[in-house]
Amino acid sequence: MRQLFDFNGGVKPDYHKDASVQRPIAVSPAPAFLVIPLHQSIGGTPRPLVAPGDHVLKGQRIGAADGNLSAAVHASTSGTVSAVEMRRMPHPSGLSALCVVIETDGKDEWGERQPFDYRNRPREETRDYLRDAGIVGLGGAVFPSHLKLAPGKQGSLDTLVINGAECEPFITCDDLLMRERAAGIVRGIRIMRELLAAHRVLIGIEDNKPQAIAAMQAAVSGSGESDMEIVAIPTRYPAGGAKQLIRVLTGIEVPHGKRSTDYGVQCFNVGTAYAIHEAIDLGQPLISRIVTVAGNVAAPRNYEVLLGTPMRAVMALAEPLPDTDRIIMGGPMMGVPMPGDEVPVVKATNCILAGSRKLFPPPPPEMPCIRCGECAKACPADLQPFELYWFARAKIFGKAQEYHLFDCIECGCCAYVCPSRIPLVDYYRFAKSEIWAREAEKEAADKAREHYEFRQQREEREKQEKAARLAAKTAAGREKAAVALASVTSAESATAAPAASPEEDAKKALIAAALARARAQQAQPANTTGLTPEQEAEIAAIEARRAAMREEIRKQARPHLPPDN
Amino acid sequence: MLTAILVMALGAVVLGAALGYAAVRFRVQGDPLVEKIDAVLPQTQCGQCGFPGCKPYAQAIAKGEADINQCPPGGEEGIRKLADLLGREVKPLSAEHGVEKPKAVAFIDEQICIGCTLCIQACPVDAIVGAAKQMHTVIAAQCTGCELCVPPCPVNCISMQPIVETVETWKWKYPIIEIKPAPARIS
Numbered sequence: 001m002r003q004l005f006d007f008n009g010g011v012k013p014d015y016h017k018d019a020s021v022q023r024p025i026a027v028s029p030a031p032a033f034l035v036i037p038l039h040q041s042i043g044g045t046p047r048p049l050v051a052p053g054d055h056v057l058k059g060q061r062i063g064a065a066d067g068n069l070s071a072a073v074h075a076s077t078s079g080t081v082s083a084v085e086m087r088r089m090p091h092p093s094g095l096s097a098l099c100v101v102i103e104t105d106g107k108d109e110w111g112e113r114q115p116f117d118y119r120n121r122p123r124e125e126t127r128d129y130l131r132d133a134g135i136v137g138l139g140g141a142v143f144p145s146h147l148k149l150a151p152g153k154q155g156s157l158d159t160l161v162i163n164g165a166e167c168e169p170f171i172t173c174d175d176l177l178m179r180e181r182a183a184g185i186v187r188g189i190r191i192m193r194e195l196l197a198a199h200r201v202l203i204g205i206e207d208n209k210p211q212a213i214a215a216m217q218a219a220v221s222g223s224g225e226s227d228m229e230i231v232a233i234p235t236r237y238p239a240g241g242a243k244q245l246i247r248v249l250t251g252i253e254v255p256h257g258k259r260s261t262d263y264g265v266q267c268f269n270v271g272t273a274y275a276i277h278e279a280i281d282l283g284q285p286l287i288s289r290i291v292t293v294a295g296n297v298a299a300p301r302n303y304e305v306l307l308g309t310p311m312r313a314v315m316a317l318a319e320p321l322p323d324t325d326r327i328i329m330g331g332p333m334m335g336v337p338m339p340g341d342e343v344p345v346v347k348a349t350n351c352i353l354a355g356s357r358k359l360f361p362p363p364p365p366e367m368p369c370i371r372c373g374e375c376a377k378a379c380p381a382d383l384q385p386f387e388l389y390w391f392a393r394a395k396i397f398g399k400a401q402e403y404h405l406f407d408c409i410e411c412g413c414c415a416y417v418c419p420s421r422i423p424l425v426d427y428y429r430f431a432k433s434e435i436w437a438r439e440a441e442k443e444a445a446d447k448a449r450e451h452y453e454f455r456q457q458r459e460e461r462e463k464q465e466k467a468a469r470l471a472a473k474t475a476a477g478r479e480k481a482a483v484a485l486a487s488v489t490s491a492e493s494a495t496a497a498p499a500a501s502p503e504e505d506a507k508k509a510l511i512a513a514a515l516a517r518a519r520a521q522q523a524q525p526a527n528t529t530g531l532t533p534e535q536e537a538e539i540a541a542i543e544a545r546r547a548a549m550r551e552e553i554r555k556q557a558r559p560h561l562p563p564d565n
Numbered sequence: 566m567l568t569a570i571l572v573m574a575l576g577a578v579v580l581g582a583a584l585g586y587a588a589v590r591f592r593v594q595g596d597p598l599v600e601k602i603d604a605v606l607p608q609t610q611c612g613q614c615g616f617p618g619c620k621p622y623a624q625a626i627a628k629g630e631a632d633i634n635q636c637p638p639g640g641e642e643g644i645r646k647l648a649d650l651l652g653r654e655v656k657p658l659s660a661e662h663g664v665e666k667p668k669a670v671a672f673i674d675e676q677i678c679i680g681c682t683l684c685i686q687a688c689p690v691d692a693i694v695g696a697a698k699q700m701h702t703v704i705a706a707q708c709t710g711c712e713l714c715v716p717p718c719p720v721n722c723i724s725m726q727p728i729v730e731t732v733e734t735w736k737w738k739y740p741i742i743e744i745k746p747a748p749a750r751i752s
Contacts, residue, residue: 039732093735426740433736440734445608448709451690452610452618 002231005251007244009380010236011413013169013333015208020172020292020300025180027304028291028317030077034102034308035087035344036062041136042143043069048100054081057111059285062100065131071144072134076287076306079104090311090329090346094339102308113283123150123195126280133279134286134347139163139240139269140330142348145276148266149195158264159250160198162189162273164205164212165233165240168331171351173290174270176302178205178212182219185270188277190225196266200227202249203270206239207232237333238411242267244380256404271350291345293318295328295354305345311352312341320354328353332360333412367420375414375424381407385414389424392431397438400431408432478506485509598627605646609638610689611711613663618689626651637663638710669725670708671715675700677722684714684723 039045044066050056056075063073079102086096118126127146136142151157162185166174178185193201203220205213217230233239233248243254245267252263260267271289278284287307291314294300298319305314311327328335329349345352375385383404391400408428415424485505531539602623609619614635616622625631626647633647634656641658648655658665673684673693680698692708695701703714715723 089732091732091735092737093730093732095730095732095735097732423740426737429737430739437734437736441607444709445606447707448608448610448690449603449619451692451707452608452620455689455691456618 002229002249003251004231004233005248007239007247007380008382009378009413010238010244011378011416012235013237013416015235016170016294017172017175017208020170020294020302021175023301025176025290025302025304026317028306028309028314030104030106030108030306031309031313032104033082033310034076034079034104034306035099035310036073036076036102036308037087037089037097037099037344037346038063038073039089039097040073040142040307040347041071041134042141043067043071045098046070046073048084048098050075050081050084050100052081052083055079056081056102057109059113059287060111061132061134061285065144068131069144069147070131071136071146072132072285073100073307074134074285074287075100075102076308077102077104078107078109088339088343090338090343090349092336092339099344115283116280118191118195118280126195130276130279132285135272135275135279136286136347137269138271138275138289138347138350139242140334140348140350145268145272148268149192151196152261154264156197156199157261157266158199159266160189160193160196160201161242161246161249161265161267162201162203162270163240163242163245163267164203164209164216164270165245166209167206167235167237167240168333168351169237170294170353171292171331172294173292173302173350175209175212176292177274177290178209178270179215181274182212182215183222184277185216185273186219186223186225186228187281188273188275189228190223191276191280192268192273193228198266201225201229203228203230204233204239204245204249205230206235208235238380238409238413241380241409241411243409256407286347289345289347289349291349292351293354294351296321296324296356296359297354305349307346308344310342310344311338311349314345315341315352315354318354321356323356323358324354325357326355326360328355333416334410363423364421366422369420369422372419374417374419378413378417380411380413381409383408385424388431389422389427392427395431395434397431397435401435405431405435478510481510481513482506484513596624596627599623601650602626602647605639605643605650606636607638607643607709609709609711611638611709611713612689613637615662632656632659634659635662637665640665667727669710669727670705671703671710671712672705672724672726673701673703674722674724675702677720679720679722681719683717683719687713687717689713 038048046063046066048062049064050062056062056079058075058078060075061072062075062081065072081100082103083101085099085101087099087101088094089097089099116126116129118129121129127149130146130149131144135145137145137148164174164178166172189201189203192198203216205216207213213230213232220228220230231249233245238244239248242260246260246265247253250265252260252265254260254263254265275286275289279286288304289307290302291305292300292302293315297315298321301318303314303317311329315327327338327341328351329338330336330351331353335351335353369386369389371386373386375389376383379385385408387403388400388405388408391397391403392405405428410425410428412425415422418424482505485508599620600623603620606619606623612618614622614631616625616631622631622636626633633651633653634644636643637658639647644658645655647653671684671693678695678700680695680700682695682697682701684701685693685695689711690707690709692704693701693714694704710725712725715725
């Protein structure tokens with residue numbers, strides 16, 4: 001038996017998991033319209049590759065990864081693209097983002113599927129392939145997996161941790177996946193292990209899932225993998241947090257500001273392992289996922305759902321009770337409220353939790369913090385939640401960061417134990433997003449300063465260049481004038497006044513020349529000399545007409561007066 | 566007596582020399598206070614404060630020639646930060662320098678633009694691209710929203726578009742208890 005370690009804090013809420021594990025995974029039918037958001041992972045928003053009217057096949061790439069920190073998105077079934085437009089996202093803000101809307105044709109026709117021979121290709125290529133297959137972490141963080149599959153500087157990894165803990169109440173999608181598709185998960189783990197050159201693999205599963213543990217054990221022994229160990233870990237929320245699981249399995253406590261890879265450990269979810277297996281061995285990109293539908297429903301169950309299916313359609317399969325008044329994506333501890341029931345299932349959707357006032361009564365009013373310290377006892381990240389709360393509440397964000405606000409995993413243990421019912425996590429989320437916004441602002445300001453200073457420099461340089469050009473021109477002009485002066489003085493001979501300095505002479509010559517030109521101009525307008533006889537005749541005729549007209553006007557204006565002489 | 570005076574004099578000379586050397590050796594280039602103030606300013610470069618940019622305004626504040634409440638883009642919070650930095654009282658934004666507005670970026674209506682380059686010359690951060698008699702456009706990511714390009718445009722084709730919130734820039738709100746109207750009583 002492997003020695004296990006422990007993390008501090010944590011809570012033991014009611015798990016409510018039994019209801020949704022009674023029946024096997026069912027397939028959720030394709031809806032009439034799929035709404036596939038382009039931005040479904042951490043990182044850049046993929047750019048659309050299809051236009052309205054295009055016919056797409058199942059698994060066809062419809063959004064290309066934007067840079068390396070991004071992952072592609074695919075059509076979940078075959079059909080016709082009816083729009084590429086802004087639709088409401090499964091996000092607490094209720095804001096819209098660019099989505100590809102596909103009218104499904106019911107044929108469910110696959111595009112070309114080819115297994116990827118990762119053993120005979122460079123690792124770099126395999127990672128690019130996984131990026132283009134849209135593989136992201138399915139535990140909830142949706143971080144692009146190809147970025148985590150690099151073995152790092154040492155060239156190998158000590159431990160690959162596979163996360164099958166699934167600690168959050170109500171959610172059972174990983175449990176069912178392990179029960180039913182253990183062989184695929186093990187295949188995926190083997191691929192990851194080879195890509196990472198990991199020495200050993202530890203698969204952590206909470207001990208409240210004996211069937212999943214048995215299925216995984218059977219799959220591991222059936223595959224003949226050595227050094228791949230299933231570890232049953234004590235059930236305590238949040239044992240499924242990456243840092244908590246690593247600590248329980250290996251005893252390594254990843255300090256603030258470090259990554260687990262610095263200690264030779266990398267962690268993946270079992271769902272991600274299965275998605276990698278499908279992508280590499282079957283050539284199927286990530287187009288569906290297992291979603292638990294639970295909470296205020298008559299028949300909680302797990303469904304394999306095509307990404308882009310409206311949550312309403314999936315929830316309808318589980319027969320929501322009439323008093324359902326809200327949808328939560330995720331579990332009751334970490335989930336976020338959805339703005340409506342038409343929002344699509346995305347890669348991050350592990351659970352659709354129907355809620356009602358009876359199931360989740362509104363929290364009693366927030367009372368003042370009594371400094372009891374219960375939250376600090378419960379915090380699995382070893383933070384001081386009450387300090388973070390005070391700073392976030394007072395908007396002293398610098399101090400909150402000093403107390404390692406960003407190490408908070410928003411697990412909700414502190415709020416769960418708080419006797420004053422303070423929504424602590426809401427304060428942390430508020431503080432985090434404020435800090436991010438400020439950092440973005442600061443970055444923009446720094447860039448603006450740089451641009452401004454560059455422009456100042458350029459203007460200064462241009463001014464100098466202009467001055468230099470002008471000086472050169474003046475010098476050239478003076479030289480010319482000096483030459484002219486020399487000729488004039490030689491012609492006028494010695495009668496001229498005794499010569500002053502040559503520079504003054506040049507200036508005088510310039511002035512004299514300009515004066516002469518002006519005088520010539522005054523004496524006779526330039527356009528009245530050298531005319532042809534015809535032109536002169538024409539001018540005379542015009543003058544005559546003009547005189548006649550003047551006479552006429554005078555007569556009309558003063559008819560009683562005799563004409564001028 | 567004489568020894569004591571000599572010792573003290575020698576000490577004064579040695580310490581004076583050391584201090585003089587240090588003053589030359591460790592001289593601070595530029596004014597660190599100006600840099601600090603400039604770091605707090607929003608770098609909009611709009612000139613609403615009455616100075617031709619954020620840096621000149623920072624210099625003026627450091628010299629005591631300008632007050633801390635002349636920067637409308639910085640707003641309330643900017644004033645608070647400056648007050649913290651300089652140990653002064655927070656005061657409301659001076660009305661004569663403008664009012665705090667939501668952030669916006671310039672937008673050129675390319676159908677109307679005649680390609681006169683006047684806006685390009687006005688832009689303090691080179692955020693407008695284009696050439697004479699060629700259509701111009703704003704690089705939205707670089708635009709600080711200073712509005713300096715708006716008045717020079719002879720055909721009024723530049724408008725300020727407020728920045729809309731997206732899923733990426735959305736912020737969690739300060740947790741407050743929502744006050745909902747009581748449901749109407751059924752009689």
